[in-house]
Amino acid sequence: DGGTHFIVGSHTANFPMHEAHLSVKEGERSPFLMTYECPPGSALFFTENVCHAGPVWQRDTPRVTILHAYSHLATHWHRLNIPPVVLENLPREKQAYFRQPWIADFKTRPATQNTMARFIEGDDPVVDTTHRLEVGI
Numbered sequence: 307d308g309g310t311h312f313i314v315g316s317h318t319a320n321f322p323m324h325e326a327h328l329s330v331k332e333g334e335r336s337p338f339l340m341t342y343e344c345p346p347g348s349a350l351f352f353t354e355n356v357c358h359a360g361p362v363w364q365r366d367t368p369r370v371t372i373l374h375a376y377s378h379l380a381t382h383w384h385r386l387n388i389p390p391v392v393l394e395n396l397p398r399e400k401q402a403y404f405r406q407p408w409i410a411d412f413k414t415r416p417a418t419q420n421t422m423a424r425f426i427e428g429d430d431p432v433v434d435t436t437h438r439l440e441v442g443i
Contacts, residue, residue, distance in 0.1 A: 308361065308364075309363065311340065312341075313327060313339060314340050317352075317356045327357070328359070379409055385437055390435050399426055402422045405425045405432060405433065408420050
């Protein structure tokens with residue numbers, strides 16, 4: 307259904323993508339952008355190094371995407387766009403997946419580790435997503 311576009315081989319490039327290849331708008335779309343077809347229920351796996359884009363979804367059925375990224379707890383690759391009210395209403399066990407991105411607090415003795423169990427049992431806030439309100443998202 308054309309839900310995701312890729313530039314084939316871009317995962318091997320060690321340079322920024324030229325702006326002419328970043329648009330998925332009609333009439334501006336790069337000729338290097340490719341899409342794919344697969345049966346319903348299929349899964350597509352690719353590395354974050356692949357230049358990819360998700361154009362505006364044109365179908366009446368919902369577009370379902372699951373992002374699973376192997377990343378270090380101390381790293382956020384982009385700002386989260388989850389409405390604060392959604393995070394606030396999650397059970398504490400689920401909020402733990404959205405805790406602040408840090409590994410250890412060396413100001414304490416012994417160093418405090420940012421573990422799931424410590425978060426669940428404590429009162430640390432989830433990561434701040436109020437920037438959504440600032441930019442009008």
